[in-house]
Amino acid sequence: MKSTNLTSNVIKQKRQLETTFYGNFSKRSNMDNDNDFFGLPSKVKHMFKKHKKITQLYDWQIECLNLEAVKNRTNLIYALPTSGGKTLVAEILMLKELLISERNVLFILPYVALVQEKVQSLCPFGLNLEFNVEEYVGGKGKHPPIQRKRKSTLYVCTLERGAGLVDCMLADNGQLGGRSVGMIVVDELHLLGEQKRGALLETTLTKVLYSNYNIQIIGMSATIGNMNEIGNFLNAYVYTKDFRPVQLKESVKINQDIFVINKDVDGSMKIKLDRKLNFDIYTSDMKRLDPSGIGLLVREILPNGSCLVFCPTKSSCQSIAKIIYKSIGKEEACVQLKEKEELYKALKEEGDGKVCPLLTRSILFGVAYHNSGLTNAERKLLEEAFLGGIIKCICCTSTLAAGVNLPAQRVIITSPFVGRDFMKQSTYRQMVGRAGRAGLTESGDSVLLCQENDKEKIKILLENGVEHIDSCLGTEENIVYSMILSSISTGCTSSQEQLVNLMKCTLFIKQAEKYNDECTVASDLIESCLDKLRSLNAFNKPVERTLKLTPIANAAVAANLDILEAQKLYTELIEASSALLLINKLHLLYLAVPYTECITLERQYVLEIMTNLKGDQQALANRLGINELCISQFISYGKIKNISEIIWNKFIMSLILNDLWNKESIWTVSKTYNLSRGTIHSFLSRTASHASSILRFTEALQDKKLDHFPMLFQNIIPKLNIGVLGYSSDLESLMSLPSVRFGRATQLYKAGYKTLNDVAKANKKKLCNDISHLSIKVAREMIASAKLMLLSKAEALEELAESLRADLNQSISKDKENILWF
Numbered sequence: 001m002k003s004t005n006l007t008s009n010v011i012k013q014k015r016q017l018e019t020t021f022y023g024n025f026s027k028r029s030n031m032d033n034d035n036d037f038f039g040l041p042s043k044v045k046h047m048f049k050k051h052k053k054i055t056q057l058y059d060w061q062i063e064c065l066n067l068e069a070v071k072n073r074t075n076l077i078y079a080l081p082t083s084g085g086k087t088l089v090a091e092i093l094m095l096k097e098l099l100i101s102e103r104n105v106l107f108i109l110p111y112v113a114l115v116q117e118k119v120q121s122l123c124p125f126g127l128n129l130e131f132n133v134e135e136y137v138g139g140k141g142k143h144p145p146i147q148r149k150r151k152s153t154l155y156v157c158t159l160e161r162g163a164g165l166v167d168c169m170l171a172d173n174g175q176l177g178g179r180s181v182g183m184i185v186v187d188e189l190h191l192l193g194e195q196k197r198g199a200l201l202e203t204t205l206t207k208v209l210y211s212n213y214n215i216q217i218i219g220m221s222a223t224i225g226n227m228n229e230i231g232n233f234l235n236a237y238v239y240t241k242d243f244r245p246v247q248l249k250e251s252v253k254i255n256q257d258i259f260v261i262n263k264d265v266d267g268s269m270k271i272k273l274d275r276k277l278n279f280d281i282y283t284s285d286m287k288r289l290d291p292s293g294i295g296l297l298v299r300e301i302l303p304n305g306s307c308l309v310f311c312p313t314k315s316s317c318q319s320i321a322k323i324i325y326k327s328i329g330k331e332e333a334c335v336q337l338k339e340k341e342e343l344y345k346a347l348k349e350e351g352d353g354k355v356c357p358l359l360t361r362s363i364l365f366g367v368a369y370h371n372s373g374l375t376n377a378e379r380k381l382l383e384e385a386f387l388g389g390i391i392k393c394i395c396c397t398s399t400l401a402a403g404v405n406l407p408a409q410r411v412i413i414t415s416p417f418v419g420r421d422f423m424k425q426s427t428y429r430q431m432v433g434r435a436g437r438a439g440l441t442e443s444g445d446s447v448l449l450c451q452e453n454d455k456e457k458i459k460i461l462l463e464n465g466v467e468h469i470d471s472c473l474g475t476e477e478n479i480v481y482s483m484i485l486s487s488i489s490t491g492c493t494s495s496q497e498q499l500v501n502l503m504k505c506t507l508f509i510k511q512a513e514k515y516n517d518e519c520t521v522a523s524d525l526i527e528s529c530l531d532k533l534r535s536l537n538a539f540n541k542p543v544e545r546t547l548k549l550t551p552i553a554n555a556a557v558a559a560n561l562d563i564l565e566a567q568k569l570y571t572e573l574i575e576a577s578s579a580l581l582l583i584n585k586l587h588l589l590y591l592a593v594p595y596t597e598c599i600t601l602e603r604q605y606v607l608e609i610m611t612n613l614k615g616d617q618q619a620l621a622n623r624l625g626i627n628e629l630c631i632s633q634f635i636s637y638g639k640i641k642n643i644s645e646i647i648w649n650k651f652i653m654s655l656i657l658n659d660l661w662n663k664e665s666i667w668t669v670s671k672t673y674n675l676s677r678g679t680i681h682s683f684l685s686r687t688a689s690h691a692s693s694i695l696r697f698t699e700a701l702q703d704k705k706l707d708h709f710p711m712l713f714q715n716i717i718p719k720l721n722i723g724v725l726g727y728s729s730d731l732e733s734l735m736s737l738p739s740v741r742f743g744r745a746t747q748l749y750k751a752g753y754k755t756l757n758d759v760a761k762a763n764k765k766k767l768c769n770d771i772s773h774l775s776i777k778v779a780r781e782m783i784a785s786a787k788l789m790l791l792s793k794a795e796a797l798e799e800l801a802e803s804l805r806a807d808l809n810q811s812i813s814k815d816k817e818n819i820l821w822f
């Protein structure tokens, strides 16, 4: 009876939502019978026009979508220069899978910011075309996913969370949330060549290839030197095109001379003097401040253009932004004043009442810096301002080129070095690829600033082909252990022979075999890894030759931890549970700090903190064995000898979390620990991710001694996820929206949009008026996200109610049968 009531309530709630959002449900169902857009309803075409301003596909996009390989669901990898329009092809393929094949899709992206951007931009599509969009970053996203059988779901995830989702899928016969997965899309496939993350991506894809669940893999990338080899690894059709929608004029500046670079028909480089940079408008002071003329190059594209300035280090972004805003004429400081003020207000709200003094001054001139010292929320506001033309010039590091989609009219590369290393061809290509805005400008240009003595290296940089991708798996043994354990835990393999076959599917073995036909690397490697894993007690006694994992090894897989971390965690939790300090959250926060946390604080700050511990902090220090001896060892040797360094580091990092939890402003915390606010925010995100691993570990382990932990961690994870610890939970639901961080949530709350429902029902124009620095596009996406989230929630409840009812009916009819029988 109860379950029927729940069902009818949920159905009522969902109908109400649907009537509010769509007008009339039956009308919506009849939409678009004319399937003329690659088999998709023509409504999709209109949506691309409305939301992405795309009216026509490029020839290559049409050619690629019509490939036999695509029609036959063969795996596909395709490579084009940056901004070639690769994402659109992937989006159309994903929509086909979600709407026509009605299967779930996993979309793996390399950076958190890219995942959030995608979720935000795909929500209107999910809402109108009726599929779910779920975000998996940090600690966000249920594991295993919520059951959603009625509509297909697009899981948008980072590489790390994608690896976890693939394991869930393999453990559930190729399904996620009760539906089959039909496609996995990987953006920036060249990451395969990166240490750690590349190896993780390689093992994730290898398991999919080996498992044979008929899942189509789509990979996209800027050009890769050995596409065919990567195609061979992924059993994929390879498609490449050298297409750029806007012309790119590349140049190099040495002293005052600017040389244009042209490629001859035979592929050789022609470098020709184009012009001299004119310093005449600079005063002698300005010449001294900006001897290389970066400011002059920026001035050339003003007032209508936009410019990305790539700097070699994080700190140089700030100093170069300062030079540029000082060199820009006063006229720039007089335009778009209202918009700039709104941006300032939004930054202030995000920054807990303060804005960095340099940004305060530079945004007046339309200039900003963008690096990991800023919080994600501040960076997002600056990106939106750049796309909206309020900020005309952003000084950033090369990570921005890979992590954010920001096109500009001009790209200036201030040095051919990234940190201390000479730039790689792929990095250079990714940076210059940002020049030119498709649909907005007809061409874009790039200027690389270099010294006379870099000439030879520059020539090689410009002439050489793109780099090959080499597997990093050989040097990442922890990732090989995890692949072995997860493939056994999910049922993909169960014997040594099967593991060898799995290993043979990796890029690492395929590349090793290239040079050696009789290669035994796979069997040797599996043998030595199994020996090591046996010595770590990862296996129960085998029954015949079947490998079986211990509960801790199984829980490690569920939590995406490697076996050593899982064992460390188990011991730590057992020790903690014997005397857990629950006077406040400090002890729990201590447990949530990842073991591999790599932030090191300066010595003088550590001393200041450790010699002034307060009562609760001292209690935990005592509990962990941190005493005066440790401090004196730290003073004398800079190292601790009587306790593990991990405990010492985790303790200090937990103090940061505790200060934030106790409502200390991020500016004060940043000063106390001498860490940038951006660094603190990324630490929070890693902690959120580790806390959700602990939750999954303890849930999967089902060990009575640890059964209080899931509830305790569930309590702190939501706040860690949103990156704001010490504030009221009223903002939590607003901050679950992809585009909403603390400042925007506060503005929404103050303006009367207190719940997701308020945002879902908002009028986009009114929302823009009520909230500073909010574009119509972002407002529209925000409203769509709120609607989609509420509908998905209502539908999940509905499904739960249905399954409860079915369960109940079954047991009632069984009872009846039994009564009859007796």
Ligand SMILES: Nc1ncnc2c1ncn2[C@@H]1O[C@H](COP(=O)(O)OP(=O)(O)OP(=O)(O)O)[C@@H](O)[C@H]1O
Pocket: 052, 053, 054, 055, 056, 057, 058, 061, 080, 081, 082, 083, 084, 085, 086, 087, 088, 221, 222, 405, 438, 439
């Ligand atoms: N057919 C098209 N017509 C007009 N604009 C397009 C078209 N296809 C894509 N674009 C636009 O071009 C820009 C770059 O596209 P996209 O991000 O897909 O490129 P990409 O090849 O994935 O680049 P990256 O290598 O940076 O990921 C986007 O703003 C996108 O909306």
